Amino acid sequence: MKRKAAILGSGNIGTDLLAKMMGSSVLEAAFMVGIDRDSDGLKRARSMGVATTHRGVVGLQEDPVFDEIEVVFDATSAAAHLEHAPMLREAGKKVVDLTPAAVGPYVVPVANLEAHLGAQNVNMVTCGGQATIPVVWGVSQVAKVHYAEIVASIASRSAGPGTRANIDEFTVTTARAIEEVGGAARGKAIIILNPAEPPLIMRDTVYVFCEGGDEERLVEAVEEVVRRVAEYVPGYRLVQRPLVEEAGPLRIPGEDEVKGKLLTALLEVEGAGDYLPKYAGNLDIMTAAALRVGELIAQGGDR
């Protein structure tokens, strides 16, 4: 029997997650929480026969199905998750947090999925983090990573009000996870919204300044992690073979300079088009990873 899950948030991310959960053999989308009765997300949920509330998380707590819910996916905002987290903990729910609130440990499949299966609340970092940290992690398995930086460019249309209000949290959370999960001594994240029409597919550039490991080995490490991410997000790919150059020393102002090589990986993330069209790969990389993590922690209870 499938385990029951609830989704908090009926915006772009919550609605895309709902679409993906419909195909899960482990989880059943039993409830969706929104704050606007007429939101597109709640309408879709109702049309798929999923119970909904537009009264926020209170509407879920007051519903009899709440007791049966095992996993809650929070796709609201960082600020809202800080309010939801203690209540969900007390209610004994496992939580997959898709906001940048980072109450629980960061999880990036490929890099550290197994490490936190027992955690009550896990955090999915950010879409840019999910798209880039596997590359940083891959390099750090074969070389010492002094510095890693990512530039995530997403289509304006794929950034809903939550993402826009959370832009500081995006950069801070992503940078921290580049260090904690990716294994870089220092991380930096930049996000750019591009309004071009037709919308541009999500693009991510990863700069990794590292020491040790020859070019072949570094490139292989990156190509291998990209293959593994593509197993759950088929539209995830390298646009070019990663570039490796013997760059000058890294000079971060105020710090000692370090020597090394610069690896540049140019990535593209095409979505499955479950909710927003295919350009919005930023949704897929987040929701596909979250669903995978949610399925695993739901099953984790049996082991």
Next chain:
Amino acid sequence: MSGEVVINDCTLRDGMHALSHQYSVEQMVRIARKLDEARVDIVEVSHGDGLSGNSMNYGFSAHTEEEYIRAVREVLEHARLAALLLPGIGTIREIEAAMEWGIDTIRIATHCTEADVARQHIEFSREAGLDTVGFLMMAHMIPTDKLVEEARKMESYGAHCVYVTDSAGALLMGETRERIEALKDALECEVGFHNHNNLGLGVANTVIAYEAGADRLDGSVAGMGAGAGNCALEVLIAVMERMGVETGVELYPLIDCAEKLVRPLQERPVQTDGNSLMLGYAGVYSSFLIHTERAAKRFGVDSRELLVELGRRGMVGGQEDMIVDVALQLVDSQVKS
């Protein structure tokens, strides 16, 4: 302000692009002293891409932002001190730090269609007592009525002034006038204008902005800025003096600053030449210039073709990473043909 219009100098911020962010602290201090002596109203100091712009993508500066900002603060007696911040690159934490180092003005920049990502930052800055400016970049990319909508958002978050920012130096003269007039009509707050000299209209369009009612005008000494540079401040002041406009800014110290301090620093001349002209022509963010020239050399492609392709793809400010990407694709297409 000491004249009929607020003059905001960008030599030490936009000028960072022209030097790949390598001013020494001493150079900044000498320039700042001259600007102050000339009684410029606002002096902006930051990484070219704003606070926290230090990165592989944009380049690392020679010194920390704290060193630059504190050193300039020390020598300013008349001028207010400003910093720039682009949400998505820097955060409110950096605004707080810059306040501690002594800034009076913060300029929050977004792409012209994305004003709402600056809400947190504008609200915070206004609340914190800073002179708060909204900066709508690449203003040539959208029609005037759309620009007005975005400017209204920035005003509603609390901006004291909203800028029409011609980051690509691509606005024509009528387009500049239309945008400034429309913002002046629609907003209660001040309106400003910032541009680049890529089409050779740096000073001309700034004068037009003034005539159309702009309250704040940007310029840089000897044009020191990204691409073909900004509106050359000493030229603007001379023109306005001849027009009979009282700017409160003195011409001779600015000319001295341009001749003795700034122009000698320009490794690559800051001028409207082939590549910087293409920025204005193709509508490309001005700070792409040096990165594009580097990529063109590295991969053996024509820098003009590269710039036109970047413009065609609608790349916006901050997407310097796409320069290498497009260069590699041009290489691929050359190999195939």
